[in-house]
Amino acid sequence: MGYGDEMERRTLAQLREMLDREALLGRASPDELSGRRYELAIRSNDLNGDECRFPSCSCPYPDCSEAPLRSGGLAWFRSWKGGSV
Numbered sequence: 875m876g877y878g879d880e881m882e883r884r885t886l887a888q889l890r891e892m893l894d895r896e897a898l899l900g901r902a903s904p905d906e907l908s909g910r911r912y913e914l915a916i917r918s919n920d921l922n923g924d925e926c927r928f929p930s931c932s933c934p935y936p937d938c939s940e941a942p943l944r945s946g947g948l949a950w951f952r953s954w955k956g957g958s959v
Contacts, residue, residue, distance in 0.1 A: 882921055886914055886928065887935030 893910050896902040902910075911929050918928035918936040928936035 879921060882917075883935045883937050886918055886921075889914055890929040893929070 889910075893902075893907060893914070897907050914929045915927075918926045922928070922936055922938040926936055926938050
């Protein structure tokens with residue numbers, strides 16, 4: 875993971891916080907908020923892959939490297955990527 879990826883994750887997290895604030899204050903319509911959340915989801919999928927559920931997940935920012943695997947198919951890749959092999 876490069877510095878650019880980390881900055882992208884932090885930017886996406888800040889955008890999610892802004893959207894949540896806009897929704898709370900009623901400054902944006904539900905359609906606008908839905909469209910913006912969809913854009914965040916696309917950008918997080920581009921960054922982390924198709925298994926990423928940001929912004930609807932509870933992650934502080936879109937970093938799926940610590941998330942438990944949903945299927946066993948990539949366990950060897952994740953362990954290798956983390957340096958434990």
